[in-house]
Amino acid sequence: MNEAAYIDWIGVDWGTTNLRAWAMRGSEVVATAAASIGMASLTRDGFEPALLNVIEKWLAASRMTPLPVIACGMVGARQGWQEAPYVAVPCAPLVRDAMIPATCKDSRITVTIIHGLSQANPADVMRGEETQIAGLLAMDPDFEGLACLPGTHNKWAFIRGGEIERFRTFMTGELFDIIARQSVLRHALGDASAFDDEAFDAAVLQAAADPAALSAALFSIRAASLLDGIAPDVARARLSGLLIGLEIAALGDEVRTARPAIVGSHTLSSLYERAIRLNGGDAQRLDGDGLARAGLQMAHDLMIVEKTN
Amino acid sequence: MNEAAYIDWIGVDWGTTNLRAWAMRGSEVVATAAASIGMASLTRDGFEPALLNVIEKWLAASRMTPLPVIACGMVGARQGWQEAPYVAVPCAPLVRDAMIPATCKDSRITVTIIHGLSQANPADVMRGEETQIAGLLAMDPDFEGLACLPGTHNKWAFIRGGEIERFRTFMTGELFDIIARQSVLRHALGDASAFDDEAFDAAVLQAAADPAALSAALFSIRAASLLDGIAPDVARARLSGLLIGLEIAALGDEVRTARPAIVGSHTLSSLYERAIRLNGGDAQRLDGDGLARAGLQMAHDLMIVEKTN
Numbered sequence: 001m002n003e004a005a006y007i008d009w010i011g012v013d014w015g016t017t018n019l020r021a022w023a024m025r026g027s028e029v030v031a032t033a034a035a036s037i038g039m040a041s042l043t044r045d046g047f048e049p050a051l052l053n054v055i056e057k058w059l060a061a062s063r064m065t066p067l068p069v070i071a072c073g074m075v076g077a078r079q080g081w082q083e084a085p086y087v088a089v090p091c092a093p094l095v096r097d098a099m100i101p102a103t104c105k106d107s108r109i110t111v112t113i114i115h116g117l118s119q120a121n122p123a124d125v126m127r128g129e130e131t132q133i134a135g136l137l138a139m140d141p142d143f144e145g146l147a148c149l150p151g152t153h154n155k156w157a158f159i160r161g162g163e164i165e166r167f168r169t170f171m172t173g174e175l176f177d178i179i180a181r182q183s184v185l186r187h188a189l190g191d192a193s194a195f196d197d198e199a200f201d202a203a204v205l206q207a208a209a210d211p212a213a214l215s216a217a218l219f220s221i222r223a224a225s226l227l228d229g230i231a232p233d234v235a236r237a238r239l240s241g242l243l244i245g246l247e248i249a250a251l252g253d254e255v256r257t258a259r260p261a262i263v264g265s266h267t268l269s270s271l272y273e274r275a276i277r278l279n280g281g282d283a284q285r286l287d288g289d290g291l292a293r294a295g296l297q298m299a300h301d302l303m304i305v306e307k308t309n
Numbered sequence: 310m311n312e313a314a315y316i317d318w319i320g321v322d323w324g325t326t327n328l329r330a331w332a333m334r335g336s337e338v339v340a341t342a343a344a345s346i347g348m349a350s351l352t353r354d355g356f357e358p359a360l361l362n363v364i365e366k367w368l369a370a371s372r373m374t375p376l377p378v379i380a381c382g383m384v385g386a387r388q389g390w391q392e393a394p395y396v397a398v399p400c401a402p403l404v405r406d407a408m409i410p411a412t413c414k415d416s417r418i419t420v421t422i423i424h425g426l427s428q429a430n431p432a433d434v435m436r437g438e439e440t441q442i443a444g445l446l447a448m449d450p451d452f453e454g455l456a457c458l459p460g461t462h463n464k465w466a467f468i469r470g471g472e473i474e475r476f477r478t479f480m481t482g483e484l485f486d487i488i489a490r491q492s493v494l495r496h497a498l499g500d501a502s503a504f505d506d507e508a509f510d511a512a513v514l515q516a517a518a519d520p521a522a523l524s525a526a527l528f529s530i531r532a533a534s535l536l537d538g539i540a541p542d543v544a545r546a547r548l549s550g551l552l553i554g555l556e557i558a559a560l561g562d563e564v565r566t567a568r569p570a571i572v573g574s575h576t577l578s579s580l581y582e583r584a585i586r587l588n589g590g591d592a593q594r595l596d597g598d599g600l601a602r603a604g605l606q607m608a609h610d611l612m613i614v615e616k617t618n
Contacts, residue, residue, distance in 0.1 A: 078535070086536070122525070123533035153493070153528060169532070170524040174492050182487045183480065184462070212520035212559035215479040215552065216431070219462060223478070224432035226387070227395070243524065250521035 005030045006063045010055055010109075011296030014075035015128055016040045016152075019050070022293050023058045024300070029293070031058060039074040047081035048104055051111070059108050066107060070299050072114040072292065073128035076100075081111075086118035086125060090165045093117070093134040094295070096302045114299055117164060124169050128292070129155045135294030136263060136286065137162060146260035149288070150268040152177070156251065156260070170247045173268075176240060185218065185239060188225035194233035195240070197274075203241025204275045208249040217242050240271060248275045256281040263288040314339045315372045319364055319418075320605030323384035324437055325349045325461075328359070331602050332367045333609075338602070340367060348383040356390035357413055360420070368417050375416060379608050381423040381601065382437035385409075390420075395427035395434060399474045402426070402443040403604070405611045423608055426473065433478050437601070438464045444603030445572060445595065446471060455569035458597070459577040461486070465560065465569070479556045482577075485549060494527065494548060497534035499541035506583075508543040512550025513584045517558040526551050549580060557584045565590040572597040 007030050011022045017038040023031040033054050042050060051069070059067065076084030082102045087095045098115035116127035129149050137143055141162070149155040152173040158165045180189050206217060221238050224230045230238075248255055255276055262269045263286045273283045316339050320331045326347040332340040342363050351359055360378070368376065385393030391411045396404045407424035425436035438458050446452055450471070458464045461482040467474045489498050515526060530547050533539045557564055564585055571578045572595045582592045 118532070118536055120536070122529045123536050124529060125532045125535055168525050169528040171492065171528040171531075172524045175488075175524055175527075178487045178491045179484075182491055183483050207521070210559065211523075212516070212555050212561075214520075214523065214559075215481045215484055215556060216477050216559060218484075219478040219480040220431045220433060222480075223427070223434045226434055227427055227429070227432050246521050247524060250519065250523075250525060252521075 006061050007031075007058055007067070008062070008064050009300050010058065010067065010069045011293060011300065012051065012069060012071040012075070013073055013128065013131070013292040013296065014038065014071050015073045019054060020292070021054050022296070023055070023061070024297070027297055030061075039077055039080050042081075044081065047075065047102070048106065048111075052106060052109075055109075062108070066110045068300070068303070069109050069111045070099075070114065070296050070303070071102075071111060072131035072296060072299070076113040076116060077127055080113075082113060084113045084115045086116045089117055089119050089167065090163050091117070092163055093130045093137065094299050094302060099299065099303070112299075112303065114296075117167070119166060122168075124167060126155055126167060126169065129157070130164070131295035131299065132263065132288070132291040133157055133159065133164060133295070134298045135291035135296075136261070138294045138298050139286075139291070143261070146254065146258040148260045148262045148264075148272060148283075150262065150264040150272050154247065168251075170250070172243045172247050176243050179218065179243075180236070180239060183218075184222050185235065188222050188230070188232065188235040189239065190232035190235075194236075196231070196234045196237040199234040199237040200241040200271070200274070201278055203238040204245030204248070204278045207242045207245030208279060211246055211249050214242060214246060241275070244271055244275045245278075248272075248279050248281075255279065259284060261286050263291060314370060316340075316367055316370050316376070317373050318609050319367065319376065319378045320602060320609065321360065321378060321380040321384070322382055322437065322440070322601040322605065323347065323380050324382045328363060329601070330363050331605070332364070332370070333606070336606055339370075348386055348389050351390075353390065356384065356411070357415065357420075361415060361418075364418075371417070375419045377609070377612070378418050378420045379408075379423065379605050379612070380411075380420060381440035381605060381608070385422040385425060386436055389422075391422060393422045393424045395425045398426055398428050398476065399472050400426070401472055402439040402446065403608050403611060408608065408612070421608075421612065423605075426476070428475060431477075433476060435464055435476065435478065438466070439473070440604035440608065441572065441597070441600040442466055442468065442473060442604070443607045444600035444605075445570070447603045447607050448595075448600075452570070455563065455567040457569045457571045457573075457581060457592075459571065459573040459581050463556065477560075479559070481552045481556050485552050488527065488552075489545070489548060492527075493531050494544065497531050497539070497541065497544040498548065499544075503542035503545075504549070505540070505543045505546040508546040509550040509580070509583070510587055512547040513554030513557070513587045516551045516554030517588060520555055520558050523551060523555060550584070553580055553584045554587075557581075557588050557590075564588065568593060570595050572600060 007023045013020045102111040154170045157167040316332045322329045411420040466476040
């Protein structure tokens with residue numbers, strides 16, 4: 001951090017396994033930090049020390065006493081620092097009144113945790129992605145349509161008039177992970193991280209043509225490894241294609257007509273885009289990197305408006 | 310074992326995690342034994358000592374030198390005692406020429422390992438179930454149609470004229486296990502072993518109506534647990550119903566018209582029967598307990614014919 005720099009708030013994206021933090025002056029990023037520590041590895045009392053461990057170095061540059069810290073993600077889950085409520089859709093991605101203060105011993109900071117979103121039927125929840133979607137709307141206030149946020153629990157949000165109308169979570173990423181690591185397919189996939197595009201494409205189409213046969217198609221990857229010695233990168237691509245293909249098939253016409261915006265890491269986003277095109281649709285790709293930060297900015301601005309009213 | 314009893318062969322059903330053994334005089338069971346030791350926990354050199362540990366007590370009663378031991382299952386896999394070949398379907402469930410002798414240091418026994426079955430397209434394999442199907446045909450030589458053998462890797466075999474024409478493996482049981490234990494759904498399922506029939510039925514129909522939406526339907530179980538506090542036995546039944554329902558939906562008309570024979574444990578078989586009926590089909594239940602033994606008997610008889618020819 002520049003010696004002359006000062007900061008007036010900190011934004012934190014705090015998920016199940018990772019934390020990212022931004023030291024901010026207004027809307028300018030002064031410094032960033034990251035740590036591999038998340039909700040899954042912390043007890044309730046461990047959140048404040050873990051946060052201070054990351055941001056302590058910035059506190060001398062604070063021009064605010066106390067310095068506001070705004071956090072989104074699983075930090076607000078029942079197993080998190082403090083449970084923040086769910087706001088039921090349809091609603092704007094960020095709702096000031098549903099953000100909660102977290103109990104904090106250190107008087108140099110105040111911590112606000114952003115709420116999650118819920119949907120009654122079909123039952124669904126999100127925590128963290130609402131802030132990314134707020135960031136998407138901050139960058140493109142007129143955005144309407146379908147946004148896809150690939151991840152462990154992949155979210156599809158239907159956005160209109162600045163609100164999230166409804167959303168669907170597919171646990172495709174988690175299924176891939178546990179099948180690849182824990183099931184009999186681990187022998188076929190090996191440790192290869194390489195990827196066979198052709199095998200992926202065939203599997204996407206196979207899933208769309210016969211979605212109910214998933215668990216037979218999965219076992220067939222193991223059998224093909226035993227009988228035909230298919231390479232680990234082919235096996236990995238087939239598993240990925242079956243699972244992502246199934247998800248795209250479930251969205252059906254919605255994904256074909258909507259030209260969804262895919263927001264996420266390059267690798268995963270490109271697989272989703274590929275699967276959408278194979279199903280006769282089209283997609284745009286948005287850089288996901290800045291979205292959480294932009295959403296935290298929006299939450300900060302909401303709170304400032306609150307204070308000055 | 311009766312003091313006066315003697316034995317002339319031993320049959321062994323030896324899978325990934327368990328071993329069951331029968332001490333036999335002709336077709337009469339003289340004694341049985343079981344051990345929680347299987348392919349997954351043994352190195353190549355460990356199979357013979359593990360077997361002797363179970364059958365040693367019977368060897369004094371042997372009237373044969375050496376005493377024939379016939380084994381089926383994952384003991385013949387690549388990671389097993391010795392790799393037995395796959396026989397490609399269509400074929401009879403047991404093929405004498407594809408059974409192999411296992412290397413054995415103890416001169417009191419000879420060990421024969423039964424082959425597996427394979428299918429080229431779609432790629433599929435079985436090891437152990439071919440012996441159960443041989444047992445089914447031994448008990449009912451005129452059996453034709455569809456046999457379902459529920460388990461970790463559930464097999465559906467299409468049987469005609471004493472042969473297995475083709476088969477399909479669904480890794481439904483393994484998916485249930487890893488999702489229930491390793492995924493985010495573990496929080497919703499808890500340790501409950503109770504089961505809600507109504508939730509199971511609804512999930513079977515849900516999977517049939519929208520098979521592609523599996524990974525969204527799975528996540529919705531977690532969300533319903535968070536939002537509505539659904540009970541663990543409801544969550545468990547929904548997971549089971551979605552996965553079994555998907556499998557039955559994949560079989561489609563074949564399962565509706567065939568009145569399949571379900572061969573397996575009471576609990577799992579009754580869930581499959583229930584799901585088949587919900588999909589407009591019908592099923593018969595056969596007691597699976599004696600089938601492996603009956604199949605091993607058939608393998609033994611095949612070898613005796615071989616010797617006396």
